[in-house]
Amino acid sequence: MKGKATSFDIAYRAGVSQSTVSRALRNSPLVSEKTREKIQQIAKELNYTVDKNASSLRSQTSTTLALLLFEDPTSDDSLVNPFFLSMLGSITRECGKLGYDLLVSFQELDADWHSVFKDSNKADGLILLGYGDYLDYEAKLRELVKHSTPFVRWGAATKSIDTCSIGCDNFHGGWQITEHLIKHGRKQFGFIGAVHDGAPEFRARYEGHCEALTRAGLEANAQLQKNAVNTEEDGFNATLQLLAENQPLDAIVVASDLIATGVLKALEQKGIKVPEQCAVVGFDDVPIARYTKPALTTCRQDSTAAGVMLVDKLVQLIKGEPVTDAFMKTKLIVRESCGTQQ
Amino acid sequence: MKGKATSFDIAYRAGVSQSTVSRALRNSPLVSEKTREKIQQIAKELNYTVDKNASSLRSQTSTTLALLLFEDPTSDDSLVNPFFLSMLGSITRECGKLGYDLLVSFQELDADWHSVFKDSNKADGLILLGYGDYLDYEAKLRELVKHSTPFVRWGAATKSIDTCSIGCDNFHGGWQITEHLIKHGRKQFGFIGAVHDGAPEFRARYEGHCEALTRAGLEANAQLQKNAVNTEEDGFNATLQLLAENQPLDAIVVASDLIATGVLKALEQKGIKVPEQCAVVGFDDVPIARYTKPALTTCRQDSTAAGVMLVDKLVQLIKGEPVTDAFMKTKLIVRESCGTQQ
DNA sequence: CTGAAAGCGCTTACAG
DNA sequence: CTGAAAGCGCTTACAG
Numbered sequence: 001m002k003g004k005a006t007s008f009d010i011a012y013r014a015g016v017s018q019s020t021v022s023r024a025l026r027n028s029p030l031v032s033e034k035t036r037e038k039i040q041q042i043a044k045e046l047n048y049t050v051d052k053n054a055s056s057l058r059s060q061t062s063t064t065l066a067l068l069l070f071e072d073p074t075s076d077d078s079l080v081n082p083f084f085l086s087m088l089g090s091i092t093r094e095c096g097k098l099g100y101d102l103l104v105s106f107q108e109l110d111a112d113w114h115s116v117f118k119d120s121n122k123a124d125g126l127i128l129l130g131y132g133d134y135l136d137y138e139a140k141l142r143e144l145v146k147h148s149t150p151f152v153r154w155g156a157a158t159k160s161i162d163t164c165s166i167g168c169d170n171f172h173g174g175w176q177i178t179e180h181l182i183k184h185g186r187k188q189f190g191f192i193g194a195v196h197d198g199a200p201e202f203r204a205r206y207e208g209h210c211e212a213l214t215r216a217g218l219e220a221n222a223q224l225q226k227n228a229v230n231t232e233e234d235g236f237n238a239t240l241q242l243l244a245e246n247q248p249l250d251a252i253v254v255a256s257d258l259i260a261t262g263v264l265k266a267l268e269q270k271g272i273k274v275p276e277q278c279a280v281v282g283f284d285d286v287p288i289a290r291y292t293k294p295a296l297t298t299c300r301q302d303s304t305a306a307g308v309m310l311v312d313k314l315v316q317l318i319k320g321e322p323v324t325d326a327f328m329k330t331k332l333i334v335r336e337s338c339g340t341q342q
Numbered sequence: 343m344k345g346k347a348t349s350f351d352i353a354y355r356a357g358v359s360q361s362t363v364s365r366a367l368r369n370s371p372l373v374s375e376k377t378r379e380k381i382q383q384i385a386k387e388l389n390y391t392v393d394k395n396a397s398s399l400r401s402q403t404s405t406t407l408a409l410l411l412f413e414d415p416t417s418d419d420s421l422v423n424p425f426f427l428s429m430l431g432s433i434t435r436e437c438g439k440l441g442y443d444l445l446v447s448f449q450e451l452d453a454d455w456h457s458v459f460k461d462s463n464k465a466d467g468l469i470l471l472g473y474g475d476y477l478d479y480e481a482k483l484r485e486l487v488k489h490s491t492p493f494v495r496w497g498a499a500t501k502s503i504d505t506c507s508i509g510c511d512n513f514h515g516g517w518q519i520t521e522h523l524i525k526h527g528r529k530q531f532g533f534i535g536a537v538h539d540g541a542p543e544f545r546a547r548y549e550g551h552c553e554a555l556t557r558a559g560l561e562a563n564a565q566l567q568k569n570a571v572n573t574e575e576d577g578f579n580a581t582l583q584l585l586a587e588n589q590p591l592d593a594i595v596v597a598s599d600l601i602a603t604g605v606l607k608a609l610e611q612k613g614i615k616v617p618e619q620c621a622v623v624g625f626d627d628v629p630i631a632r633y634t635k636p637a638l639t640t641c642r643q644d645s646t647a648a649g650v651m652l653v654d655k656l657v658q659l660i661k662g663e664p665v666t667d668a669f670m671k672t673k674l675i676v677r678e679s680c681g682t683q684q
Numbered sequence: 685c686t687g688a689a690a691g692c693g694c695t696t697a698c699a700g
Numbered sequence: 701c702t703g704a705a706a707g708c709g710c711t712t713a714c715a716g
Contacts, residue, residue, distance in 0.1 A: 018710085019689095030686080035685085050710075052463055052464045057396050092448050291633045364695060396695085399710085
């Protein structure tokens with residue numbers, strides 16, 4: 001035989017019709033066990049694999065998911081948000097488990113996502129990670145909804161768009177981590193991380209932070225909140241700005257671990273001892289957090305569970321089953337940078 | 343119109359045949375400019391996208407590449423080798439640039455790679471990253487060659503198999519980093535990293551290391567080489583074994599950064615000051631290397647360039663163009679853990 | 685349980 | 701430069 005074997009080749013050898021081969025290979029109950037076994041045996045001998053393009057074309061379903069990664073606008077070319085990277089493993093594995101292939105793509109915000117993947121029948125649904133600026137992103141989400149493209153995303157739930165989002169309880173996380181510091185005697189807080197409509201997750205963390213302060217009878221000082229997008233460099237610069245306020249500080253709550261690495265760097269440069277003089281806490285629990293000196297206390301988002309859930313929900317959506325948003329609990333991971341045990 | 347627009351819909355509106363539409367959309371010179379423009383205009387209005395499955399089926403080419411990631415046997419479920427992760431960005435981007443889609447998959451060593459991706463026409467070629475044990479891997483490579491599946495891989499070149507591999511000059515890297523330490527007065531070396539046929543890259547680094555010692559009139563002491571696979575934990579344990587030899591040591595050359603984090607941890611636990619009492623150097627320059635304390639001196643493999651090259655070579659291979667192995671230069675990155683400037 | 689036939693939406697000889 | 705037709709390799713009504 002030249003070229004790849006087709007279902008016709010198998011049919012010929014098995015002495016049955018091509019339709020029967022197709023049914024047998026997909027374990028249709030319409031085929032007798034004996035016939036099925038014979039056909040599957042021959043298929044194995046011929047190293048036969050169903051042609052994906054033909055079956056997808058005919059059945060109008062690709063059993064492929066597309067993962068779209070959006071980068072933060074300022075991040076360097078080769079750097080992907082490490083938190084998303086850590087989701088990749090479980091997303092890939094879960095896809096494999098459910099029999100889906102996974103297309104991965106870095107997206108520019110100006111592309112037409114729906115046409116690129118869904119309209120061309122490359123993928124049955126989309127997983128969205130990250131977004132750059134949230135406002136532009138929201139407009140894109142509306143497009144997807146309009147085209148009734150099945151998709152799920154990691155991020156904050158929104159009332160304004162009817163989408164399935166999976167995110168962690170950022171408000172609770174911000175509260176949790178701040179409350180821990182207060183309980184251990186910290187009183188003068190700074191906060192580093194962008195707080196505006198373009199970054200709803202950072203904002204929720206900040207609001208949780210403020211809530212903890214209020215409940216403890218402390219006051220959030222807006223002057224001690226400095227914006228930073230998700231980079232080490234921004235964290236470094238924002239910290240210098242914060243210190244320039246010349247206010248007493250014994251703790252800095254940071255909106256992400258990546259930013260926190262820059263905070264630690266700035267404090268070290270200024271000779272401020274962490275955690276003795278100033279506690280620092282991050283958010284995410286990316287791999288790096290274990291290696292900083294002092295090791296970073298942070299708020300873990302379970303990226304493995306998140307990846308599995310994103311895939312599961314998307315597949316449900318594709319099958320037309322009802323799905324709900326998921327809101328994951330965060331977990332306080334105490335290391336050295338907050339100066340407490342446990 | 344219900345459902346997605348097809349080339350027939352466009353043909354109808356443009357008053358031409360469907361064949362002409364197909365040609366016009368692919369910028370065939372066989373179509374007059376006027377007709378082409380008209381057709382492309384209508385396509386845009388209808389939000390038309392070529393059906394990937396139909397075009398792939400008909401043309402027998404998918405313009406899709408598959409990235410197969412193999413995990414080290416011992417690594418935990420959600421953890422992917424950070425060095426490979428850092429290639430992912432540039433691989434994805436380069437694929438986009440060349441108009442290819444990218445399927446990503448974690449592979450078990452027992453799967454039939456060719457049938458899974460190439461024989462089913464899901465992908466035109468394969469990119470292989472990592473391998474667990476090299477001997478099993480080699481057998482798999484032979485299979486691919488036998489099925490004439492186009493593929494490229496990151497790793498050491500082999501004479502025994504006719505494949506396109508892209509790797510760094512591990513021997514030179516091992517030499518370079520050791521030579522640097524010798525030049526700065528270190529004399530008593532340990533080496534941590536698996537040195538056997540199952541890990542040819544680590545072995546090459548070790549051989550380069552030994553070569554540098556020999557040239558300097560020093561002697562490599564096999565007793566001071568301890569095996570470790572690519573994990574922090576293994577690095578930690580191997581270091582304890584090394585120290586238990588009770589031999590004088592003023593430098594440890596480590597086969598990877600990930601292992602080196604475990605080495606640093608063990609030394610800290612034993613109260614051995616890095617770099618004052620003992621220098622430590624890694625290999626790879628993964629993101630974590632900048633954050634350890636002391637920051638890790640290491641040998642950089644340019645993952646961005648590597649990713650681009652892997653994609654470019656694979657596409658050449660698919661097009662039937664001749665390709666050659668690539669051997670990238672390593673770069674010494676001096677940080678704090680070796681105790682020298684520059 | 686099985687087969688003959690249609691058709692998914694394209695690309696590409698072939699003919700003009 | 702354009703069109704009519706074949707066909708990529710399947711899945712799935714339809715008929716028996």
